[in-house]
Structure formats: structure tokens, C-alpha cells
Amino acid sequence: MAEFTTEDALRSRWSAAARPRAVRWFSGLGVVFVLGAAALGLLATRLTGMSYAVALAVAVVLLLTGGSCLGAAVVVQYPRAVGRLLQRLGLPLFLLAVAAIIVVAWAPVLLWPDKPLIVRDVLAVVGAVGFVSLFASFAIWWERKVAGRIQSRLGPMRVGGWHGWAQSIADGLKLFQKEDILPGGGDAVLFRMAAYVTFVPALSLFIALPFSAAWVGRDLDVGLLLIVALFGLGVIGVLLGGWASNNKWSMYGAMREACQVISYEIPLGFSLLIPIMVAGTLRLTTIGELQAGGFWTWLAFRNPFTLIAALTFLIATLASCKRAPFDLPEAESELVAGYMTEYSGFRWALFMFAEYAEMFAAGALTAILFFGAWHSPLPAAWGAAWATGPLWQQALHGVVFSGPLWLIFKGIFFVYVQIWLRWTLPRIRLDQVMHACVQFMLPVTMVVLLAQTFWQLLVPAGSVLAVALNLACTVLGALVALGIASIAVYGLRYRRRLVGTLVVDHLPGS
Amino acid sequence: MLAIGLTHYLVLAAFLFCCGLYVMATKRNAVGILIGAELVLNAAGINLVAFSRYETGLADGQIAALFIIVLAAAEAAIAIAIFVNYYRLLGTIDPDAGDRLRG
Amino acid sequence: MYEAIAFYLLAAVVAGSAFGCVIATNIVRMALCLLGTLGGVALLYFLMAANFLGVVQLIVYAGGTLIVIVFGVMLTSRAAGVRLRPKRSEALAGTLICIGLLAGLVTLLVRTAWPAAQSEAQAYDVAWLGNELLSTYLVPFEMVSVLLLAVMIGAAFLAQPSGKDKEPEER
Numbered sequence: 001m002a003e004f005t006t007e008d009a010l011r012s013r014w015s016a017a018a019r020p021r022a023v024r025w026f027s028g029l030g031v032v033f034v035l036g037a038a039a040l041g042l043l044a045t046r047l048t049g050m051s052y053a054v055a056l057a058v059a060v061v062l063l064l065t066g067g068s069c070l071g072a073a074v075v076v077q078y079p080r081a082v083g084r085l086l087q088r089l090g091l092p093l094f095l096l097a098v099a100a101i102i103v104v105a106w107a108p109v110l111l112w113p114d115k116p117l118i119v120r121d122v123l124a125v126v127g128a129v130g131f132v133s134l135f136a137s138f139a140i141w142w143e144r145k146v147a148g149r150i151q152s153r154l155g156p157m158r159v160g161g162w163h164g165w166a167q168s169i170a171d172g173l174k175l176f177q178k179e180d181i182l183p184g185g186g187d188a189v190l191f192r193m194a195a196y197v198t199f200v201p202a203l204s205l206f207i208a209l210p211f212s213a214a215w216v217g218r219d220l221d222v223g224l225l226l227i228v229a230l231f232g233l234g235v236i237g238v239l240l241g242g243w244a245s246n247n248k249w250s251m252y253g254a255m256r257e258a259c260q261v262i263s264y265e266i267p268l269g270f271s272l273l274i275p276i277m278v279a280g281t282l283r284l285t286t287i288g289e290l291q292a293g294g295f296w297t298w299l300a301f302r303n304p305f306t307l308i309a310a311l312t313f314l315i316a317t318l319a320s321c322k323r324a325p326f327d328l329p330e331a332e333s334e335l336v337a338g339y340m341t342e343y344s345g346f347r348w349a350l351f352m353f354a355e356y357a358e359m360f361a362a363g364a365l366t367a368i369l370f371f372g373a374w375h376s377p378l379p380a381a382w383g384a385a386w387a388t389g390p391l392w393q394q395a396l397h398g399v400v401f402s403g404p405l406w407l408i409f410k411g412i413f414f415v416y417v418q419i420w421l422r423w424t425l426p427r428i429r430l431d432q433v434m435h436a437c438v439q440f441m442l443p444v445t446m447v448v449l450l451a452q453t454f455w456q457l458l459v460p461a462g463s464v465l466a467v468a469l470n471l472a473c474t475v476l477g478a479l480v481a482l483g484i485a486s487i488a489v490y491g492l493r494y495r496r497r498l499v500g501t502l503v504v505d506h507l508p509g510s
Numbered sequence: 511m512l513a514i515g516l517t518h519y520l521v522l523a524a525f526l527f528c529c530g531l532y533v534m535a536t537k538r539n540a541v542g543i544l545i546g547a548e549l550v551l552n553a554a555g556i557n558l559v560a561f562s563r564y565e566t567g568l569a570d571g572q573i574a575a576l577f578i579i580v581l582a583a584a585e586a587a588i589a590i591a592i593f594v595n596y597y598r599l600l601g602t603i604d605p606d607a608g609d610r611l612r613g
Numbered sequence: 614m615y616e617a618i619a620f621y622l623l624a625a626v627v628a629g630s631a632f633g634c635v636i637a638t639n640i641v642r643m644a645l646c647l648l649g650t651l652g653g654v655a656l657l658y659f660l661m662a663a664n665f666l667g668v669v670q671l672i673v674y675a676g677g678t679l680i681v682i683v684f685g686v687m688l689t690s691r692a693a694g695v696r697l698r699p700k701r702s703e704a705l706a707g708t709l710i711c712i713g714l715l716a717g718l719v720t721l722l723v724r725t726a727w728p729a730a731q732s733e734a735q736a737y738d739v740a741w742l743g744n745e746l747l748s749t750y751l752v753p754f755e756m757v758s759v760l761l762l763a764v765m766i767g768a769a770f771l772a773q774p775s776g777k778d779k780e781p782e783e784r
Contacts (some may be wrong), residue, residue: 115664190641197648223667232676236648239683251687258684265677283740438685514620516692516727518659523626523719528711529631536699536707539640541686545647548678549631552654553671562663563727569745572663573748577757579666579673585766586678590685591771597689 018179019076026073035068046412075173082173082205097134116142124217128206128348136356137168139412143419172358178345182244186342190244194348198237202354205361212374213285213405223284227365228272231320234354235261237348238322238329241351242339252336256380256430257329260319263437264326268316272453274309275369288373292402295377301473303466305452309371313444315413319437323356324422328430356415363414364407374407376400519560525555540593540603544586551582617764619660627653640686644679651675 004405040059043050075082141156144167148155156164208223210216220226235257242254278299279287291298300310319326330338336341340351369375378401386397399405428436459466527548530549555575562571596605630649635642651674699707733739746754 092779129647177648187639187641190645193645202633220664222664225665225672229668229671229676232672232680233652235676238643238679238680238681239687243687255687257689258680261680262684264627514616516645517725518620518624519661520722521719522627523679523757524659524715524722525628526631528715528718529628529635529644531633531714532707532711533643535710537643538699541640541682541689542643543687545634547645548674548682552650552674554658555666556654557667559658559661562644563663569749571743572666572742573746573750573753575658575666576669579669579751580669580761582677582758583673583681584761585679588764588771589770590681590688591768593685594688595771603689608705611759 009337011053023073023077026069026076030066030069030071030073033062033064035067037062037066060339064126067504072176079173079177079262098297099357100395110185120344122250123209125204126329128203128217131206132353132360132493133406134204135360136231136353137172139356139359140164140171140352141168141418142210142416143422145414146419147423147457150420154216164176172214172349175345180346181342181344183342185245186246187244190240191342192347194237194241194244195343195350196237198234198354199350201230202357208284209361209364210284210368210374211364211400211407213289215404218286219285222282224272224276224282224287224365227284227361228268231266231358231361234358237354238339241343242329243341245342247342249337249341250337250339252329253329253335253341256331257322257339259430260322260326260433260437263434264316264319264441265431267437267441267445270368270442270449271316271451273310274306277452278302278306284368287376288368291382292374294379295372295477296474297379298372298477299371300491301470301477303469304473305448305455306370307473307476308444308448309316309452310366312415312441312448314366315441316437318367318418318421319433321359321362321418323359323418325425326433327422327427328433331427333427359415360411363418364411366414367407367410371410372406374404375402376406385450385473514559516564519556519564521559523553526556526569526611538604540551540589540596540605543605544593545559547585550580551578554578616660623656623660624763628659629649641692644683644686645691647681647682648675651679 037059040055040062044055044059045224068510076422141164145155145164147153156167183192197338205227207217208220208226210223212217238257239254242250242252245251275287276282279290281287285376287299299306301307322329332338335341340348343351374423380402383401385395386401388394398402527550528540530551530553533546535546536542537546555578558571558575558578561581562568562575565591593603596608600607617626627650630646632651633646633649634643654666655670655675658664658670724761
């Protein structure tokens with residue numbers, strides 16, 4: 001069998017008639033957008049103050065849109081050349097894109113703290129789009145690799161060279177070129193809208209999600225509730241999409257999603273109340289800064305109730321991200337692809353992007369609420385001198401003590417936990433989901449809520465009981481972390497014995 | 511026109527209210543009538559919050575709007591339960607069909 | 614100026630979706646339009662500095678009530694003879710009444726000279742709202758919680774299958 005390469009993934013899937021039309025449209029739109037951006041930029045030089053900033057922000061967005069359109073035109077017109085280019089220069093281009101997105105997204109937010117909020121919002125959304133697309137392409141590749149290893153396979157190995165790292169990019173370009181199919185007899189308007197109804201909330205929650213105390217689009221005093229609300233909104237897109245597909249599998253997927261949502265949202269809300277009660281606020285940055293003093297001050301390890309709440313929250317977010325064992329709405333072995341059955345190409349990609357964005361947001365939220373937010377396990381106070389020192393000391397402080405890197409790391413770790421569970425656990429039935437959520441998790445979270453209330457009323461912060469239980473929970477958490485780490489080291493050490501013989505020759509280092 | 515004040519919100523709420531009223535009066539689907547009721551309740555919520563923002567400056571309007579939201583959720587839950595029973599009983603969801611007094 | 618732009622944009626979304634509810638003949642499309650209205654109203658609350666209310670609107674209304682409504686639509690969708698389109702006479706009467714009412718209300722609202730705003734842009738933060746809710750407005754709060762309990766019991770009672778058409782247990 002011939003090697004499957006990026007070039008194959010890029011082979012044109014456009015019909016002879018559609019291709020020139022698509023190229024015409026994309027290049028026309030791109031030129032219009034770029035010209036508009038240039039005009040706005042020229043206009044902006046004459047303006048001052050707020051209007052200048054707004055005009056500049058709109059111009060940047062227009063320029064990005066126009067650039068994407070022109071890029072799309074080039075991809076559609078010259079797929080083979082683009083494929084060859086990607087193969088040669090893929091990795092540098094990819095790294096350049098990462099750097100560019102981080103700069104475009106976050107530099108203005110940091111350098112420009114008192115600029116109009118609307119500008120910050122626009123830039124934060126641009127940054128979120130960039131971050132989500134990068135993260136999704138990484139996480140999809142990674143999920144396939146992890147799934148492969150769990151099943152003694154290799155996962156994607158061909159595209160891009162090293163362990164198929166470019167697989168997601170090739171997939172994305174392929175999806176982008178696919179025909180946008182509308183199911184016959186379905187509701188075309190709803191079908192088209194549904195993907196956006198899911199995608200937009202999943203993306204806009206990144207405005208309120210803090211990456212560190214300073215790296216946040218908008219530090220709202222209701223930030224936590226806003227993120228949870230936007231989590232809930234995406235569900236409606238799933239329902240509408242399943243309904244509009246006019247397909248019984250999609251319909252079953254949508255109905256299951258509706259049942260599941262009604263079941264998991266209550267325990268989710270109840271377990272959210274625990275960190276809110278401890279911190280006394282809904283502001284996420286305050287909750288995060290509460291956990292700055294080393295990993296024994298992380299909220300999950302405060303007392304046994306917060307630990308239980310952290311676990312129930314983790315389970316509930318698993319359900320809200322539609323991940324196994326709660327992946328009933330998608331259920332690829334029963335319902336084809338559930339609510340996504342009829343979706344193809346770009347709209348399908350939107351659903352996938354929304355899913356991975358929600359996965360990261362759920363992981364980051366778990367980290368912020370229970371596992372030390374953007375702080376490393378070391379107390380941030382130890383590095384206080386570095387935080388105000390010269391730039392290199394600040395950078396070192398960000399890596400060692402607290403910074404966005406830690407939040408991203410923790411978010412990715414929880415995404416890994418979700419992937420791990422998905423490929424390990426079997427899917428449970430719908431009645432089991434409802435039973436687990438309503439008859440097990442709901443009472444548990446309610447009891448925990450009551451217990452935490454009494455704890456806060458009756459047990460003073462520095463008392464012997466509080467310190468002892470804090471210590472016990474911390475030791476338990478440390479043991480679990482050590483266990484996971486030792487299993488990982490064992491797996492790496494004896495990977496040749498653990499993985500099937502078929503793949504041994506392809507493992508790195510052989 | 512550029513200075514947004516109380517009147518702007520009130521006019522918007524009046525439009526929302528009339529839309530809701532029309533939907534409640536004419537739709538032949540019980541769920542549609544429920545949707546109309548939600549529109550009317552939202553209009554009331556806008557009014558209350560706008561008055562609290564631009565007139566009193568107190569929490570009363572916001573608290574009342576909060577109760578409206580909570581009660582609307584309760585109302586929707588009960589209404590849907592009734593509709594499902596209605597549908598199970600009569601095989602239709604047209605509110606005009608339910609003109610019998612005996613089940 | 615930004616407040617004006619934001620208000621007109623949001624007002625267009627809210628009014629457009631509400632009008633969409635009026636002209637839609639498909640119940641699921643009505644639900645989508647309702648989503649637009651609810652989201653727009655939530656953003657209007659944000660615009661009026663009522664952050665907590667906007668978020669509650671998004672969680673409870675858009676995330677909870679709307680899902681229940683869509684769920685109800687799906688459970689009752691196979692109803693024979695669903696006629697969303699009203700009779701012509703009904704539609705005409707409804708339109709006339711609603712337009713008349715709207716015209717009357719708008720004239721009234723525009724002509725009334727509202728007293729000048731007392732507290733421009735007061736920060737309604739969550740802690741303040743919570744204190745008010747549990748001190749000044751405690752009695753209505755408790756009454757609402759009792760009502761919610763009653764609703765929960767009532768909904769559970771309504772949802773259980775009645776004696777006649779109880780389906781055989783599947784085990």
C-alpha cells in the first residue's frame with residue numbers, strides 16, 4: 001500500500017463546476033475584506049481615542065477574515081502545491097501560527113489594560129478562536145494517539161512525519177473542502193443554524209475564562225456563572241441539529257442529550273456551590289488567588305467535602321462535555337454519530353471544535369475551582385521577589401510558580417483524563433445515567449453542601465480538626481498523583497512488553 | 511436618540527409584549543402558547559429592570575425580575591407536564607380540542 | 614455612544630426574534646427564535662449593569678426552560694393535525710388588537726415625562742443583590758421556594774403514568 005500523505009488528504013474533492021465558483025467567491029470576498037480593512041486602517045489614522053481603537057480592532061478582524069478567505073481560495077485552487085508546501089514547511093509554519101496567535105490575542109490585553117473593553121473583548125474572541133483551533137487540532141491528534149495506545153495500536157503515524165503530528169491539519173483541510181450536505185426533508189434553516197448555536201457559546205465562554213489573574217478577557221463578578229450558562233447553551237444547538245436532520249439516529253441523539261442535560265445540571269450546580277461558599281465570590285480570579293499558597297491550600301484538599309465536590313464536579317463535567325461514559329448523544333456504536341449523523345464538512349468540524357473547546361474549558365474550570373488554578377504546587381509567596389524582578393525573572397516565575405502555562409497544563413491534564421476515561425470505560429445506558437445523576441450524585445452533593453455549610457459555621461479555620469483533615473486530604477491527593485505518575489513511568493519503562501508485537505518496531509527509540 | 515433612557519427599554523418591552531400576546535392568541539399549538547407566555551414574561555422583566563436601573567436605583571426591580579425568571583421555569587415545567595398528559599389523552603396538542611370536561 | 618450602538622443592535626435582535634416567533638409556522642423554529650429573544654434580553658440586562666440577572670436569565674431561561682420546551686415539542690411532535698397557522702379571521706383580529714395595543718402603549722410611553730434618573734450607573738454587584746434578597750426580600754424569597762417545592766411535587770405527579778394506560782413493565 002502506498003503511503004498516505006498530506007498531499008492525498010488535500011486531493012481536491014470539488015466537482016469541476018463548483019471549484020471555479022468557490023475560488024471566485026473566496027478570492028472575491030477576501031479581496032473585499034482586505035480592501036475594507038485597508039480603508040478602515042487609513043480611516044483610523046485620522047481618528048483619535050476610542051474610535052481609533054475600535055476602528056483598528058475591526059480592521060484587524062476584517063484583515064484576518066480576508067486573509068482566511070484568500071487562503072481558502074489558494075487551498076481550493078492549488079491543493080497539491082499547498083500539500084507539498086505543508087509537507088516541507090509544515091512544522092515551522094505551525095509553530096509560527098502558534099506564536100502569531102498568542103501575540104495577536106494576548107499582547108494587547110496585557111499591554112493595553114485600560115483600553116476600551118470592547119477592543120479587549122474583540123481581541124479575546126480572536127484569541128479564543130486561535131487557541132481553540134490550535135487546541136482542537138492538537139487534542140484530536142492526541143486523542144487518536146492515546147486511543148491507539150490504549151488499544152495496542154499506533155494511531156495516526158503518516159501525515160507530517162513524526163508520529164503523524166500533522167494529521168489534524170490534513171483532516172481540517174479535507175473537511176474544509178468537503179461538500180456541505182443538507183438532509184432531504186429536514187429543516188434547512190435550523191440545520192444550518194444548529195452548528196453555530198453550539199459553536200458560538202463554546203467559544204465565547206473564553207472571554208470570561210481566566211488563564212491567570214492578569215490573562216483574562218473580562219474579569220466579571222459573575223464569571224463562574226456566565227461560563228456555566230454558556231456551557232448550557234450549546235446543548236440547544238445539539239437538540240436543534242438532531243431535530244432538523246430528519247433522521248431517527250439524530251433524533252435519538254438529541255432526545256438523549258435533553259434527558260442527560262436535565263439529569264446532570266443539578267449535581268453540577270450543587271458541586272459548584274462548594275467553592276463559591278469557600279471563596280464567598282463568583283469571581284474566578286479571586287477563587288484562583290485563594291489557592292496560591294501551595295498545593296495543600298488547593299480547594300479540593302481543604303476538607304473531605306470539597307474533595308467529594310471536586311469528584312462530583314469532574315463527573316458532571318464529563319457528562320456536560322458528552323464524553324464517555326456519558327457519550328450517549330453521540331454513541332457511535334449505536335446511533336452512527338448521534339446528533340451529528342447528517343453533518344458533514346465544515347459544520348461537522350464546528351461541532352467537533354465546540355466539543356474540544358468545551359473539554360478544555362471544563363478541564364480549566366476544574367483546575368480553577370478545585371486544583372490550584374494557575375498556581376504550581378509550590379506556594380506563590382516563595383517567588384514573590386521574582387514576580388516584580390527583571391523580565392527573565394518574571395518569565396521564570398511564570399514557569400515555576402504561577403502563570404497561564406500552569407493553567408493550560410492543568411487543563412490539558414484534565415482533557416487527558418477525559419480521553420483516558422473515554423477509551424477505558426464502557427458507555428452506560430440512559431436510565432443508568434439518570435439514575436446515577438439524580439439518585440446518586442444529587443443526594444451526595446446535597447449532603448456535601450449541607451456538611452460544608454456546617455463546617456464553615458462550626459469549625460474555625462486554624463483549628464486542629466481543620467488542619468488534620470486538610471493534611472489527610474492533601475496526603476490522599478498526593479498519593480493519587482504519585483500513583484498516576486508511577487503508572488505512567490512504569491508504562492514508559494516497559495512499553496515494549498505492554499504494547500502488542502505489531503507496533504513494537506514503530507515505537508520511538510527503536 | 512443616542513442617549514439611551516428608560517423610554518427605549520419600555521418601547522422595546524411593549525413590542526415584545528404585543529408579540530407575545532399575538533402568539534398566545536393565535537397559535538394552535540399548546541407549546542406555542544407557552545412560548546408566547548415566555549415572551550410576555552420577558553417583556554415584564556425588561557420593564558422591571560429598566561425601572562430599577564433608571565428610576566429607583568434599588569434592588570426591587572431586579573429581585574422581581576429574578577422571581578419572574580424562576581417562576582417562568584416552574585411554569586414551563588408544569589405546563590410541559592400537562593401538555594404531555596394532554597397529548598397522551600387526546601392524541602393532539604391543539605388547545606381547542608380539549609373541550610370535554612370528562613377525561 | 615457605545616451604549617446606544619449596543620442597545621440598538623440588541624433591540625434589533627430581540628425584536629426580530631420576537632417577530633420571528635410571531636410569523637414562524639414551525640414550532641421548533643419558534644423555539645430557536647425564543648432562544649434569540651432570551652439571549653438578547655440577557656445581554657440587555659448586562660447592558661443595564663444587572664450582571665447577575667443576565668447570567669441567571671441565560672442559565673435558567675435559555676439553559677433550562679428552553680430545553681424543557683424543546684423537549685416538550687419533541688415528545689408531542691407526532692400529534693396529528695398540528696396547525697400552527699391560525700385561521701384568517703383570528704389572525705386578522707389578533708393583528709389588529711396587537712397593533713392597536715402597541716400603538717397605544719408606545720404613544721403613552723413616549724409622551725410620559727419620566728422623572729430624571731436618580732442613580733446613574735450604580736454598580737449592582739452580586740454581594741449587594743444577595744444581601745438584599747436575604748434581608749429585605751426574605752419573605753417573597755421563602756414563598757418562591759415553597760412554590761418551587763409545590764411545582765416539583767406537582768410535576769412529578771403529573772408525569773407519572775395514569776392507572777389506565779400504564780405500560781407493561783419492561784424488564
